[in-house]
Amino acid sequence: MRGNRIDSFRSLLVLLVILLAIPTLQATTGEAALDSAYKKGDYLKCVSMIRARMQTEGTSSSQYYNLGNAYSNAGNPGAAVLNYMIALRLDPMNSEADNNLKYLSALVQEANESAVGDKTLDTTPASPSFFRNIRNMIASVSSDVWAVSSVVAFIIVIMLLVVYFFVKKVSLRKLGFFGSGILLIVSILLWFFASISKSAALSADEGVLMINDVVLHSAPSDKSKQVAAPLSSGTVVRILEVTSPDKDDEGWTKIYLNSDYTGWIPSSTIEAVRVPELH
Amino acid sequence: MEKTGIKYLLTLFTVLICFVSGYSQSVRLSVQPAGLTPGPGDTFYLIVDTHNVNGEPSQPASVPGCKVMFVQRRKMSTFTQVVNGVSTTAIEASYAITLKAEKPGRYTFGPITVGGVRSNSVTYTIGSSSSSSPSASQPSSTQTGGPTLTNPGGSDIFLRATVSDSSPYEQQGIIYTVKLYTTYSSVFDWIAASSPSFGNCMYDPLNDISHSLTPESYNGKTYNTAVVAKYMIYPTQSGKAIIKGNSYTGSVGRSMEYEDPYFGRMVKTIPQQVSAKPNDIELNVRPLPGAENYDDVNGVGVFKVTAELLSKNFKTHQAAVVRYRVSGTGNLSFVSLPALSEKFPSELKFLKSEDKVDKASGETSGVVTFDCTFIPQKEGEFEIPALKFHFFDAAKGSWYTETTRSFKIKVGQGSARHDSSSSLSFNNKLQKPGKLLKTHVLYISRPLFVLWYAVPVVLLIIILIIYRKRVRMRSDIALLKRRKASSVARRRLKAAEKCMRRGERDKFYDVMLQSLWGYLSDKLGIPTSELTRDNVSGELSGVGIDDAVIEKLISLLDDCEFAKYANATGSDMQSTYSRACSVIDSLDSRLTINQKSL
Numbered sequence: 001m002r003g004n005r006i007d008s009f010r011s012l013l014v015l016l017v018i019l020l021a022i023p024t025l026q027a028t029t030g031e032a033a034l035d036s037a038y039k040k041g042d043y044l045k046c047v048s049m050i051r052a053r054m055q056t057e058g059t060s061s062s063q064y065y066n067l068g069n070a071y072s073n074a075g076n077p078g079a080a081v082l083n084y085m086i087a088l089r090l091d092p093m094n095s096e097a098d099n100n101l102k103y104l105s106a107l108v109q110e111a112n113e114s115a116v117g118d119k120t121l122d123t124t125p126a127s128p129s130f131f132r133n134i135r136n137m138i139a140s141v142s143s144d145v146w147a148v149s150s151v152v153a154f155i156i157v158i159m160l161l162v163v164y165f166f167v168k169k170v171s172l173r174k175l176g177f178f179g180s181g182i183l184l185i186v187s188i189l190l191w192f193f194a195s196i197s198k199s200a201a202l203s204a205d206e207g208v209l210m211i212n213d214v215v216l217h218s219a220p221s222d223k224s225k226q227v228a229a230p231l232s233s234g235t236v237v238r239i240l241e242v243t244s245p246d247k248d249d250e251g252w253t254k255i256y257l258n259s260d261y262t263g264w265i266p267s268s269t270i271e272a273v274r275v276p277e278l279h
Numbered sequence: 280m281e282k283t284g285i286k287y288l289l290t291l292f293t294v295l296i297c298f299v300s301g302y303s304q305s306v307r308l309s310v311q312p313a314g315l316t317p318g319p320g321d322t323f324y325l326i327v328d329t330h331n332v333n334g335e336p337s338q339p340a341s342v343p344g345c346k347v348m349f350v351q352r353r354k355m356s357t358f359t360q361v362v363n364g365v366s367t368t369a370i371e372a373s374y375a376i377t378l379k380a381e382k383p384g385r386y387t388f389g390p391i392t393v394g395g396v397r398s399n400s401v402t403y404t405i406g407s408s409s410s411s412s413p414s415a416s417q418p419s420s421t422q423t424g425g426p427t428l429t430n431p432g433g434s435d436i437f438l439r440a441t442v443s444d445s446s447p448y449e450q451q452g453i454i455y456t457v458k459l460y461t462t463y464s465s466v467f468d469w470i471a472a473s474s475p476s477f478g479n480c481m482y483d484p485l486n487d488i489s490h491s492l493t494p495e496s497y498n499g500k501t502y503n504t505a506v507v508a509k510y511m512i513y514p515t516q517s518g519k520a521i522i523k524g525n526s527y528t529g530s531v532g533r534s535m536e537y538e539d540p541y542f543g544r545m546v547k548t549i550p551q552q553v554s555a556k557p558n559d560i561e562l563n564v565r566p567l568p569g570a571e572n573y574d575d576v577n578g579v580g581v582f583k584v585t586a587e588l589l590s591k592n593f594k595t596h597q598a599a600v601v602r603y604r605v606s607g608t609g610n611l612s613f614v615s616l617p618a619l620s621e622k623f624p625s626e627l628k629f630l631k632s633e634d635k636v637d638k639a640s641g642e643t644s645g646v647v648t649f650d651c652t653f654i655p656q657k658e659g660e661f662e663i664p665a666l667k668f669h670f671f672d673a674a675k676g677s678w679y680t681e682t683t684r685s686f687k688i689k690v691g692q693g694s695a696r697h698d699s700s701s702s703l704s705f706n707n708k709l710q711k712p713g714k715l716l717k718t719h720v721l722y723i724s725r726p727l728f729v730l731w732y733a734v735p736v737v738l739l740i741i742i743l744i745i746y747r748k749r750v751r752m753r754s755d756i757a758l759l760k761r762r763k764a765s766s767v768a769r770r771r772l773k774a775a776e777k778c779m780r781r782g783e784r785d786k787f788y789d790v791m792l793q794s795l796w797g798y799l800s801d802k803l804g805i806p807t808s809e810l811t812r813d814n815v816s817g818e819l820s821g822v823g824i825d826d827a828v829i830e831k832l833i834s835l836l837d838d839c840e841f842a843k844y845a846n847a848t849g850s851d852m853q854s855t856y857s858r859a860c861s862v863i864d865s866l867d868s869r870l871t872i873n874q875k876s877l
Contacts, residue, residue, distance in 0.1 A: 031712065038709055041575050041618025058717040062710035069709060073620040075632030075651065090719060096706045103703040107630045110654045114598035147722040151731040158735040165743060194723045201721070212633045232598075232652075233631060278719045 034066075043074035059277055061091035068100060077104050077234030078210035078271070085208065085236070085273045089201045092142050108234040115213070116229045125236065126258035138193050139200035146197055150190035157183045201278060207255065207270045209235045214270075216263030220252030227263035237261075239272060305330045306398035308389050311537050311549075316406035317380040324549075325376040325401070327393065328540060334394025336374050343386040344405050348377040383407040435502070436461040436531060438557035440524050442512075446563040449517050449570075450579040451673040452610045452643055454485070457508040457524065457557045460497055461531065467550075469507055469529035476523040479516045480562075483612060485509040511643070513610055517566035524557035567671050569678065575617055577668040580609010580643070584668050586683035589650070594693030598630070598652050601663055603683060608644040609670070611636050616649050617666050620707075624664075626657045626690075655690040662687050757804045764801035765867045768794045772859060779852045787852055788843035791859060795836060798863060802870055812836065824869050832862050 030053060037045045047070045054063055068083035084101035087094050112123040128136060138146075157180045164176030213230040220243050231237075237255040240262075245251030251267040311324040327336045338350045382405065389400030436459070443454040455475070459466065492503035507527060514520050530550045537545055570576055582605050590599035605614050616632055623629040630652045638645035655661070665685040671678055722728050771794030778787040800807040803818050816829050835858050842855070 035709065041621060043618065044615065053712070053715075058715035059719070060713045060715050062713045063715065066709045066712070069707065072705070073618060073707070075616070075619060075629065077631050094710075096708075096710065099703065100706050103705050104630075106703060107628055107654055110596045111598040111630055111652055113596070114654075143721045143723055147728065154732055155735055158739050161739055162742065166746070191723075194721075198721050198723055212631065275719070277717060279721065279724050 038070065041073070043070045046070040047074070059090070061087045061094045061097065063087075064090065065094060065097040065100070068097065072100065072104060077108055077232070078208055080104055081108070081234045081236060082208040082210070082271055082273060085206070086275050089273065089275045090278060092140050092197070092201075093145075104234055105236065108232050111232040112229075112235060115232065119229060121228050121260045122258055123261070124258065126256070135196060135200055138196045141193075141197060143194045143197035143201060146190050146194035150187050150194055153183050153187035153190055157187060201275070204272045204274045205239050206273045207237055207239045207253070208273060209233050209237065209265075209269060210271050211269045214265050216255070216261060216265055217252075218263055220254070220264045224264070228261050231257070231261065236273075237270070239270070242267060303330070304332055304394075304396050306332055306336075306391070306393045306396045307540065308391065308398045308401045309537070310401050310403045311375075316404050318406045319380050319383060321380050323378055323380060323403075325378055325388065326537075327374040327376065327391070327398070328371070329373070329393055329396070330371045330540075331369055332372075332394040332396050333370075335372075336376070336391060336393045339376065339388075339391065342376070342378055342388050344380065344382045344384055345378040345386075346381055348379055350374055350376050380405045435500075436463060436466075436553055436555060438507070438524065438527065438555045439497075440522070440557035440560055442522070442560055442562065445560065446565060447514055448565050448579060448671065448673045449515065449567050450513055450576070450610050450613055450671075452511050452513050452579075453562075455482075455508075455510045455512050455522060455560070456506055459505045459507045459555075460495075460502040461492070461504075462500075462502055463531040464503070465532035466492065466503075466505065467530050467532070469505075469527060471508060471525055471527050475508070475510070475525045477510075477512055478520040478522060479518075479564075480512045480514045480520055480522070481613070482513070483511040485511055511612075513613055514562060514564040517564045520562040520564050522560045522562065524559055526554055526556045528552065528554040568676070570671075573669040573678070575615070575669065577617065577670060578605070578609055578611075578614040579671045579673050580607055580611075580614075581672055581674070582607035582609060582614065582668070582670050582681065584666075584681040584683050586666070586686070588663075588686050588688070593655050593688050593690040595655050595658055595690060597693045598654050599688075601651050601653070601686070603649040603651065603666065604646060605649070605668070606646040609673070611638060611643065611645050611647055614647045616651070617668065619651055619666075620705075622664050622666060623653055624661050626659070627653045627655050627661055627663065627688075629653045655688075655693075658690050658692055660687060660689050760801040761804065764798050765863065767801065768798035768863055771797065772856070772863070775859075776856060779856055784852065785843070788839050788855075791839050791855065792836070792843065795832075795839070795859065795863075798866075802866070819866075822870060824866065828862065828865050828869070831858070832866070835859060835862055 030049070034046055034049050037043075037049065047067060050063060050067045050070065064083045064087035068080045068087060071077075071083060072080035081101060081104055084097045084104070087097040088101065091097075109123055116123060160176045160180035160183065162176075164173050164180065167173055167176065209231055210233055212233045214233070214235075215230050216227040218225040218227050235257065237257045239253055240256050241254035243252045245267070252264045253267045253270050254262075254264050255270065256262045307328045307330075309326045309328070311326050317323045325342065329336075336350065339347055341347065385402065385404045387400055387402045390398045392398070438457055438459055440455065440457045442456075444451070447453045455477075457475075459469065486509075488507060488509060489505045492505050494501055495504040496502070497504075512522070529552075531553050532550060567576060567579070585604045585606075587602045587604065588599075589602050593599050603616065614634075616634075619629045619632065632649050632651040634647055634649045636645065636647050653663075663686040666683045668681040668683075669678060670681060771790055775787050775790040775794065778784075778790060796807055796810060799805075799815055800810055803810075803815070805814065805818070812833055816833060819829050819832075820826065835855070838855060
């Protein structure tokens, strides 16, 4: 009788362990299946597997990076660049995503250059303005890192104030007073950096061309003059203006790569870099 | 001969119109469709034909056994005839009152009055069961079960779904067709409520849907048929897949006979709303046998592959294109390339492939072209390797491999200004997915993030408040001590007096010193341990005590200490006691005044 109870207890325990293990087991089998599909070169299957997992379980920077790699191998630089950029939005310090994005962008630029032909056109993206450069530098560190440093600086401010209020020694009190003042400014600055990094991560003013040989137009119409040379999929551009689609018109987007490449393209050929699940 | 016949007829017609139109007025009621017994829920019409009546029938408040839906004018015509200089005008109009049958039974309606003219009355019967059901075939779960037929108004309408192969291989394209069978003469506005659900299958809608009815025999009966939906479907997973038909709605023309006052028996078509749903189909999808032996499955069907270099000159950092052409019959839309990024040498970086599907006839045969862009990174001679495509022939049930030719290319020096891309290398490893989140909320966006700032500030404020309270409490104690200093000192002096009387010399000076130092400590707010003669005299003169009094105090303290430690016998306890009393008195009066003025 007693033995029976112990047995049933043990089996219950085993069951519990198995039940707890099931989600991790599923996850690992999912990863193994993804790995084998990736190794086999079935990249489109990888894409659908990652997408399915994103829908059921959620996303991460690494997931988008993996999606980018699958697309890149499948010969779709547009979707690859887009997903690397989203991976960097979620984690600006994902160095592998940054590396692969740079690699693809360099190739895309070479492809753009090859399409120029006899014309004299510059295909390098315009160098960003002073303020945009600063913004990009701030955004290369995650908003969360800035926010945490701001809080740490603020807590040190409070500690220095405690020193100022309660310690009798004049030199320490001086340190407390001036130190807290300086660190308070630093903390506020770091908070601003956190919000700048956040707004950069949430911005929708960058877009990636998703289709090969996108032709720029001088006005939002098929009949208008063509501008410059076609751009390859995977080209990253600034989005300046978007027209809403009409009943017989699909909608147009005004893009900016540099002074040579500014014009209108059909909105269906471009995808704005946006992370809907990021807040 | 023929011409005179027509003339004759025309004359006769004119005469007839003149005769009938005359000046007679009439209102005639009739029920349509004639001879049919509508059941509850069915609609039927009450026709009001007026002749030379100036007015319109109003919507009747109630019609027995029915619900009145609306009144509609169907036609109106005016004839003007001039005969021998006299013009006569005949107006005729026809109105339909749409009724919905509610209660079975036999009813009589009428007469009604239109424009002052009374009509006849009509009798109609409402049957107990619906004779014309607007909803058509019920879905059946299997294909063998077949669609159920219903009989709306003596006519049939149903949908039948079929597939070209009910046990296809994975990825093999099969055609799904939904066909409409009807005995109605016309069908219009046939609209799908949604697209069918294809389970685990990919699908492509096909365009060859028929726009007119063609007669076909089914189950020994002749129907008018039309293909209403056609899809190419590609099962993606082996096992069972169920294709669920969706519902369609449309209108059918219902032919009806009625008695026309002028033309006798006429046939007319009345539109009726119907809806129908095709049968579901269960597919038994077979896995591709031996697929695990191949690196990748590039397609299912019969294909030929050719390769062609589109670019002629190759330079570093200059995009070049190689084209692969897959032509044949099979799942064209799903033909894929082998993994090129691995097959291409790393000096020729593969960038992108663009596929174009060109369907020659129907859905299954045609050409897929893949334009693959690569960018040579180095000068030298390289080889674009031969590619192996693995196809599965579903008809034979066997695998075969198509191999393209390889290309040797010579890459020359291109523009020299890029070395960025060649220095970079692609990281082809996958990352661990890490922590998966449905929403990523940045710290700064969280409403409670501000607590990280607020809580330390609040803590600091609380600490400050407590500290200040304690300081105040401490100063209160000092005040109390100062107030009670003289009484404490006097109590001690009394004790000293007792000692003096008992002749306890040591103890007397002890108590004496205690009372003096204690008094000074309490009054000045300086701890006893920190008191010295110097700071006492300094503090006292700072408060405004006369130097004489201070001197008296100091000498008293000196004497007491001398007497205590040196055991000097000379000093007199009585005089010491009285000196102490007088010093304390004078200090007390002075310090109290000072404190009050403070």
